[in-house]
Every structure is written in structure tokens, then in C-alpha cells.
Amino acid sequence: MTRTTKPQNENHTACPMDSLLKLLMGPWTTYILWLLRSQGPQRYGELKAGMPGISSKVLTERLRMLEGAGLIHRDYKPTVPPAVTYSLTPRGAELKDVLEGLNDLAQRWHAEDMRVEA
Amino acid sequence: MTRTTKPQNENHTACPMDSLLKLLMGPWTTYILWLLRSQGPQRYGELKAGMPGISSKVLTERLRMLEGAGLIHRDYKPTVPPAVTYSLTPRGAELKDVLEGLNDLAQRWHAEDMRVEA
DNA sequence: CAGGATCCTGTCCGATACTG
DNA sequence: CAGTATCGGACAGGATCCTG
Numbered sequence: 006m007t008r009t010t011k012p013q014n015e016n017h018t019a020c021p022m023d024s025l026l027k028l029l030m031g032p033w034t035t036y037i038l039w040l041l042r043s044q045g046p047q048r049y050g051e052l053k054a055g056m057p058g059i060s061s062k063v064l065t066e067r068l069r070m071l072e073g074a075g076l077i078h079r080d081y082k083p084t085v086p087p088a089v090t091y092s093l094t095p096r097g098a099e100l101k102d103v104l105e106g107l108n109d110l111a112q113r114w115h116a117e118d119m120r121v122e123a
Numbered sequence: 124m125t126r127t128t129k130p131q132n133e134n135h136t137a138c139p140m141d142s143l144l145k146l147l148m149g150p151w152t153t154y155i156l157w158l159l160r161s162q163g164p165q166r167y168g169e170l171k172a173g174m175p176g177i178s179s180k181v182l183t184e185r186l187r188m189l190e191g192a193g194l195i196h197r198d199y200k201p202t203v204p205p206a207v208t209y210s211l212t213p214r215g216a217e218l219k220d221v222l223e224g225l226n227d228l229a230q231r232w233h234a235e236d237m238r239v240e241a
Numbered sequence: 242c243a244g245g246a247t248c249c250t251g252t253c254c255g256a257t258a259c260t261g
Numbered sequence: 262c263a264g265t266a267t268c269g270g271a272c273a274g275g276a277t278c279c280t281g
Contacts, residue, residue: 021229022222023153030148032274035141049243060275065244075232086242087281096232103228104140106221111139114193114214150254167263178255183264204262205261 028074031067033059035104038093041077042101046092076100146192151177151185153222156211159195160219164210194218 029035033056040055041047047055053064068091071077076097082088093101147153151174158173159165165173171182186209189195194215200206211219 020153021233022226025225025229026144026148026153030144035138035144053243058275060277061244062246062276063274066274075236081243084242085281087244089243099228103221103224106224107143108140110217110221111143114143115139118193171263176255178257179264180256180266181254184254199263202262203261205264207263 025074028070029104031070033063033067034071037064037067037071038076038097038100038104041091041093041097046080046090049089049091052091071097143192146188147222149185149188151181152189155182155185155189155209156194156215156218156222159209159211159215164198164208167207167209170209189215 036056037052040052044051044055049064049068052068053059053061056064068077068079072079074096075094078092078094080090080092082090154174155170158170162173167182167186170186171177171179174182186195186197190197192214193212196210196212198208198210200208
């Protein structure tokens, strides 16, 4: 086996949590999940409109990653013009709970820090 | 930190959860937290030894970020030679629960995927 | 409408060398 | 021992143009 990269690094990137974390951390990833959850299934253009400043490339990239991780579902209608609708999968919903836990934590800490610094 | 990025991005990086997520996603971040939790407070050198392949610079960088976020505590003894010990703060412990939740999810999905693909 | 291809850019990471 | 300083390279992300 040719092994040019360092074995140690594979160790920690192979960790399922780490890859999930790495997926979530993308600049717009949580936004996408948030939009799909709060506004229900949406089409590509709607998502893009809801995220001012994102490029097609990055949005597509993120959507593919989320799809690959089984967090969202891609529904492709080969009409003319084509219509693609994205929605959350059960896994996406499961993930929601953890994300909200993280969010609560972050917000609480943030609030605490405000009080301390004031 | 220099602030040359576009205003639109500040919108989503200003979200407390996003910054926390961004912090956690660093290449070695979860490792550090994991080590400090499973092996208790450790010194700089011990941490480094436990993470083969990491450079001083990156380790210091990550430690400073974690310290700045209030997740770890830095105890500096100005002896000769100096001794610096890092430990988890209460916040670090709190974060642990969420991380484990995420980890459980990731592992379960991973296991499920294995069954499906087999 | 929903992306693919391409180029360019900054950022961040790791290696090496040096210091109080 | 516990860092800092500096440099180069890889890669991620953005802008733009183009297509089924």
C-alpha cells in the first residue's frame, strides 16, 4: 500500500463525529438546514434567494454534501425547465435536536459573557 | 483579527452557534477536548505528545481559541522551566454532553450505513 | 431553472527555526 | 518547557461564464 499521507491524521478524520462536524461547519451548512426546517421543503432558487451572497457553486456543493450524508433529500423533476426540491430527511430532523442543544449552549454563554463584560 | 471580509458574512458568523461550530471544527480541537476529558488536566508537552503530527504553532493556536471561548483553563507556573497545565472549564464539560450526542448520532448512522451497504 | 467548468483569491495548516 | 516568528503550499470559497 502506498501511504504518502500521515497515518495519524487519518485516525482523527476517520472518526464519524469529526466528519459530521466537518460537514456541519461549512459556512452555509447550518443555514440551509435552518431554512429547510423553518420554511419547509424548498427549491434551489428559493434557497439561494434566502441566502444572499452565496454562489451557485458553493450552494450546490453544500447541498451535495448534505445529500451524501443523508441529511437532505433531493427531488428532481425533469420538466422543462427542471424543478429540484430539497427537503429534510429523518436524519436531518434528528440532527436538529443536537444542533439546537448546541445553539442553546452558545446563546446562553453569549448572554452570560455579556453580563460579565458589562 | 483583521476584518477584511464582507459585511454579509458577518451576519452569519455573528451567530453564536456558528462561531462555536467554527471553533470546534478545527482539525485538532475535538481531540484536545477529548484528551483533557479522558486523561484529565495535562501539560502542553503531554498534549503534544498525545497528538502525533501536530505542530507547536497549531496546538498553541487551538489552545488559545479554546481558552478564549472559555472552554479550557490555562494555568501558568512561572517556574524555571515554566510549567503550563491545561484543564477543562465547566463550559468544556457542558459542551461534552452535546458533543457526545453528536458522536452517538454519527456512530449510529455509520453503523446503519454499514448494514445497508452490506 | 438548476447547476457545471473555470479561474482566482485568501486562508489556514504544517514544517522549520529560534527564544525566554 | 512552552511557546513565537516566518515561510511555503494546499485547499476552500467566491466570481464569472456557460449549458441541458
